[in-house]
Amino acid sequence: MKPNWKTDELVQYAPYNDYQQDLRKIGLNPNFWYPVAQSQELKKDKPHGVTFGGEPIVLVRTKSEQVFAIEDRCAHRQIPLSMGVMCGSKLKCTYHGWLYDETGKLTGVPYLPEDTPIPKGVKSYLCREAYGHIFVFPGKAELAQTVPFPDVQINENDYKTMYFSRRVNCHYSFLLENLMDMNHQFLHRRLMGKVKPSLIENSKGENWVEAKYKFSGEPHPTANLVLAAGRDKKETVTDFDIMTIRTEYPYQTLTVCGPNSDSPVLKLWVYYIPVDKEQKINHSFGMLMIRRPKIPGLLTLLWPLMRYFTGEIFAEDKMIVETEQKAYDLQGTDWNQEIFPLLLDVRELLKKKGIPLN
C-alpha cells in the first residue's frame, strides 16, 4: 500500500515551466484579419451580430450587396444594433429608432429637433468578404496595411471544399497546440486505429512554427478510406504521406502530401476567433480541401462519410481541449508541463505575438 516513490517527490507544482507569462491569459492579437461569419450567414437586410474578444460587432449586407461592420451597440442605450432593421443602407436601432450609416456615424434621432446636438456614433471596422467568409480587422484600422490579408489558395477544379464553423469552450491556445502536436493520435484511437506519428522535421521563424510528421501503423479502414480519397493509387495513408502543420500567427494550416505528387491530397485552413472578453470561448472557422480523385463522382459519394468522420474527430478534440480549459479554471494557472520541443516553440510564438488580457 505504501508507494515506492516518496509521495512528496511526485507532487505537481505550479507553474512547472520557466515561462514568466501564463499563456491562457494572453489574448489573440486583434491586428490581423479574422473571419467572423460565413458568407451564407449574412443575408441581405438582416443585420448579424458577432463578437471578437467580447467586442460586439454587427455585420450588414445591404440590398445592393454592400457589406459593412460597425459596433453592435447603440450609442443611446447600448442595445445591440443587430436587433434593429435596415432603412435603405442605414441601420436603425430597434428601441428608439436611432439611425447609423455604414461608418458608424449617428445620422439621426427621429424624435428630436434637427439642431439638437447628438452623439457622434459608434466604432466601425474594416470589413472584407472572401473565401466564403466575412472578415473584419478588429484592431487599429491604420495597422491593416502592415499585415497581409490571408491568402487561401482556392482551386475549385482540383479540390472540393468542406466548411467548418464550430464553437469550442476554451482558450484558442489549446486548439492551436492540439493541432500541432500529432502525438495525440492516441486520443483518436477509436476512429484512427493504431497509427503512430513521428515528427521528422520542425522549424520556426519570426512569426511561424512548422512541423512535418510521418505516420506508421495500421489505420482504421474508415480512416484509410477517408484519408485516401484524394489519392491517385490505392496507397495506404501511413506508408508514404507527409503531414505538414504550420502555425503562421494567428492562422494554422495542415497539408498532407502523398509520395508521388507535389500537389497535396488534403489542405486545411483554420482560423480561431475568441468570442468572449476572457477568451475562454472560441469559434473556429475552417476550410478542408480534398483533392478530387480521378473517378468522377467518387468524392461526392464519399462526402457524407467524410463529414461524419471529420465531425467525430473534431468532437474528440473539442472534448479534450474543453477538459483542459476546465482543469485550468480549477487550478487558476497553467500547470502544463510541456516537454515536446515543437510545442514549446508554439507556446513561445503565441505568447510573443499575443496581447496580455487584463
Added chain:
Amino acid sequence: MKPNWKTDELVQYAPYNDYQQDLRKIGLNPNFWYPVAQSQELKKDKPHGVTFGGEPIVLVRTKSEQVFAIEDRCAHRQIPLSMGVMCGSKLKCTYHGWLYDETGKLTGVPYLPEDTPIPKGVKSYLCREAYGHIFVFPGKAELAQTVPFPDVQINENDYKTMYFSRRVNCHYSFLLENLMDMNHQFLHRRLMGKVKPSLIENSKGENWVEAKYKFSGEPHPTANLVLAAGRDKKETVTDFDIMTIRTEYPYQTLTVCGPNSDSPVLKLWVYYIPVDKEQKINHSFGMLMIRRPKIPGLLTLLWPLMRYFTGEIFAEDKMIVETEQKAYDLQGTDWNQEIFPLLLDVRELLKKKGIPLN
C-alpha cells in the same frame, strides 16, 4: 472600405454623461409603502415568502384574517419561516419548531426548559392590505408617518381593472425610463402600427416628473380597437388623446384622456419592487383601469383581446429592458448617452431619491 469618419472619433467612452453616480447602482428608497404580493396570493394559514431588495419577508394571513409581515428567516438556523406552519396566530419554523408571534418575537423553543434564555426574535414590518395588494414598509417604521400611503382612485362602477404581476430581470430604473420615454413606440411597431408620439409638455417638482404626449399616425387596427374601448364615440386614438405619464417617486401612473371628457379613458398605476440585493431583478405590480363603455358587456367581450394585447406590449418592453441590463452587466458601468431632457429629469429624480447600493 475605409470609413469616412475617423474611427477614433466614433468610439463610445464610458461614462458619457456628466453625472457622478451610476444610476444602476442606486437602490430604490425603502422608506415608502410597496406592494409585495397580490391579496389573492396570500391564503389563510399559508405563510407566503417574498423579498424586497434581497431582504426576506414572510407574509401571514391568520385564520381570523389578521395580516402581518416579519423577517423570513428563523433566528436559529436562518431557515425561511415561510416554510413553516401556523399554530393559531403564531408561526412555527419547519425545522426545530421555534415559534414566533406577529411582531417577530420568539415566544418559545419547544424542547428547552422554560427558563432557558432564548434569542429575542426577528424583525417585523409594517403591513397593510389595500387595492387588492399586500403592502409593506421595508424601511424604518418610524418614517412611515412621513410619507403618504398610495392613493389609488378605484371606481369599480365606471372602470374595470386589469391586474399585473410580472418578474423582469433588470434594475427598476430601466422600467421607469422605458415608460416615461414614449419615443420608444418604434419598438412596438408590430403591435402599435405607425404611431408617432410628440412630447407636448413636461414639468417637474421636488419628487416628481410629468410628461404629456400627443400621438399621430396610423395605429394598427387592433391597437385602435383596444385603446378606443373606453371611449364614447368612435374616435381614433391618435387624433385627440393626451397621454400623461407621471413619476411620483417611487410610483408611476399613466393616464389617457380623450378630447370630450375630463374623466380618463384609461388609467395605469405601476409599482416596481426590487427583488434581489443587487436590485437586478424587479417585480412589477400594476393596475390598468379601463373606462366602461356605454354598451353593456362590450368590455367583457373585449377583455381577452386586451389582456393579449397588453401582454404582448409588456413582453416587448421586458425583452428590451433585460437587454439593457445585460449590456450594462457586460460593460460594468452605465454607458447610456441620454439626450432627451425629460429622461435626464427622470434619471436625476431617481438618483436624488434613491439609496446607493453598496
Added chain:
Amino acid sequence: MKPNWKTDELVQYAPYNDYQQDLRKIGLNPNFWYPVAQSQELKKDKPHGVTFGGEPIVLVRTKSEQVFAIEDRCAHRQIPLSMGVMCGSKLKCTYHGWLYDETGKLTGVPYLPEDTPIPKGVKSYLCREAYGHIFVFPGKAELAQTVPFPDVQINENDYKTMYFSRRVNCHYSFLLENLMDMNHQFLHRRLMGKVKPSLIENSKGENWVEAKYKFSGEPHPTANLVLAAGRDKKETVTDFDIMTIRTEYPYQTLTVCGPNSDSPVLKLWVYYIPVDKEQKINHSFGMLMIRRPKIPGLLTLLWPLMRYFTGEIFAEDKMIVETEQKAYDLQGTDWNQEIFPLLLDVRELLKKKGIPLN
C-alpha cells in the same frame, strides 16, 4: 399594525455567537481515512474519478484485483487520468498516452526518445478496501499511522445492511449538526408522526461528543413498523428505545437499543466527504444495519418499505440542510444562533479538529 416589540431589538446581528471562527469555513481534516466510493463502483480496468475537497483522485482496480489511488490529472496537460485506459497494471492518459504506475510515477512518454528527461509523475494516496467501500487517506501519508482505521462491526448473521451514497449540496457541518440534534423531528412530522425526543444524557471527550435520546408520543404507523422491524416483541418504538448518537471526529454513528436487549436493533455509520474545494458539496456514505427479526424473510419483505422510508427521511434532511447552506451563502457568514448545549459542543469539536479553508 405597529409591533409591540421595538423592531430594532428584534433584528438579528451576525455573528450572534461568541465563536471567533466561522464553522462553515472550516474544512474537514484530511488526515483520516475516508471512503470515497462504494466497492461496486470500482470495476476492474475501469479507472474511477472522485474528489476530496476539490482534490481529484483516480481509483484503479487492476485485473489482478490490486486497488490503488493516485492524483487524477496528468502531469502533462492536467487531463483527468480517469479518462484514460489501463495498460496492464499501469494507467495511460487518454490524450497523449503518458503512462503512470500505481505509485503515480510517470514511467513513459511514448513518443519521446528514451533518454528524454520527463516529469516525475503525480501524487499517490494510501488506499484500502473495506466494508464495501474504497477508503483513501487524503492527508499526509506519514500521519496515517497516528489515526485508527474505522472499525465498523459487521455482523452479517444478525444484521442486514442497507448502503447509502448521496450527494448533498452543503457544508458537511450542517449534516453532522442535523443528525446530532434530534429535536428536528418536527421536520419529519409527515413521516414520523407525533414523536417527541428528549435528551437524557450527553457527554464529550477530546475527539467526540455523544448524546442519548428517549422518544415519546405517537409515531406514524409506517414509522413504527419500519423502526420496530429489528425488535423481538411488538414493542412500540417510543416507549422504551434509547437512541445514542455519537460524533467521533470525523465519523458519526447512531444506535438504537430496545429495552430487553444489549444488542442494538439498529446501527448506522455515516461518513461525510467534502467534494469540492469550498466544501459546499458533500457526499455521504452510510451503512444502516437492521437486526434480523426471528421470523425468517420478514426483513426481506419489509426491505423495500424501509428503503422508501429512509429515503424520504433523508430527502427531508437534504432539503433542509441545503436551505441552510443557501441562507449562509446569501448572508456570507454564519448567523446561526445555536442555544442547545449539545450542539454547541458539536460545533466546538468540528472547529477544533478541522482545518480552516482559505
